Amino acid sequence: AQTVTQSQPEMSVQEAETVTLSCTYDTSESDYYLFWYKQPPSRQMILVIRQEAYKQQNATENRFSVNFQKAAKSFSLKISDSQLGDAAMYFCAYRRGSGYSTLTFGKGTMLLVSP
Amino acid sequence: NAGVTQTPKFQVLKTGQSMTLQCAQDMNHNSMYWYRQDPGMGLRLIYYSASEGTTDKGEVPNGYNVSRLNKREFSLRLESAAPSQTSVYFCASSEEGDGYSPLHFGNGTRLTVT
Numbered sequence: 001a002q003t004v005t006q007s008q009p010e011m012s013v014q015e016a017e018t019v020t021l022s023c024t025y026d027t028s029e030s031d032y033y034l035f036w037y038k039q040p041p042s043r044q045m046i047l048v049i050r051q052e053a054y055k056q057q058n059a060t061e062n063r064f065s066v067n068f069q070k071a072a073k074s075f076s077l078k079i080s081d082s083q084l085g086d087a088a089m090y091f092c093a094y095r096r097g098s099g100y101s102t103l104t105f106g107k108g109t110m111l112l113v114s115p
Numbered sequence: 116n117a118g119v120t121q122t123p124k125f126q127v128l129k130t131g132q133s134m135t136l137q138c139a140q141d142m143n144h145n146s147m148y149w150y151r152q153d154p155g156m157g158l159r160l161i162y163y164s165a166s167e168g169t170t171d172k173g174e175v176p177n178g179y180n181v182s183r184l185n186k187r188e189f190s191l192r193l194e195s196a197a198p199s200q201t202s203v204y205f206c207a208s209s210e211e212g213d214g215y216s217p218l219h220f221g222n223g224t225r226l227t228v229t
Contacts, residue, residue, distance in 0.1 A: 043203065043222060044220070045220035052214075091157060096214055097213065098213070100165055101213070101214055102173065103160075103218055106157055108157050
């Protein structure tokens with residue numbers, strides 16, 4: 001079974017600074033997708049970014065980018081120019097690429113942003 | 116476009132009571148899912164439905180039943196609620212069951228069992 005590990009229960013960053021959230025995963029598959037979801041206090045689950053394992057280029061979405069290290073099975077999220085609205089719980093998630101599969105989540109990292 | 120709609124938003128039950136959480140999506144998605152979220156545990160899959168007419172157990176199915184009523188609707192039933200089922204429940208849907216299809220989530224139901 002696939003597992004997703006987020007080793008940082010909580011991280012803090014100041015506005016305008018950069019922060020990196022860590023995620024590692026365990027799989028024997030070669031075809032898979034990795035996701036970062038954001039959950040603000042509103043409880044809504046928002047897709048932040050998606051990475052396809054067969055793509056070597058790291059995904060970026062505006063201020064959000066990932067560092068995907070396939071051999072190390074690492075998938076970190078970098079948030080640049082942090083804003084107060086970035087404060088949320090962030091979940092890393094894995095989904096096998098071939099055939100039917102479900103989404104497996106890590107336990108989450110709470111990001112605190114201070115002015 | 117409502118996306119995924121869950122009802123109710125909040126619910127308090129007494130031990131032994133039953134209830135059904137409703138979920139509907141208007142995106143014509145084939146797959147639907149029920150997750151529970153507990154502090155420090157992330158989201159764990161309870162049941163899923165790959166397509167209309169099929170349902171399968173996830174990681175934590177005990178104490179729950181589901182019904183895929185039609186392509187739009189996927190309900191979660193607690194037959195005899197227990198305090199351990201106090202949690203936030205999320206319904207989600209995806210176009211397909213392959214890795215490329217992201218999940219779209221409802222806004223969750225906070226359930227307290229006393």
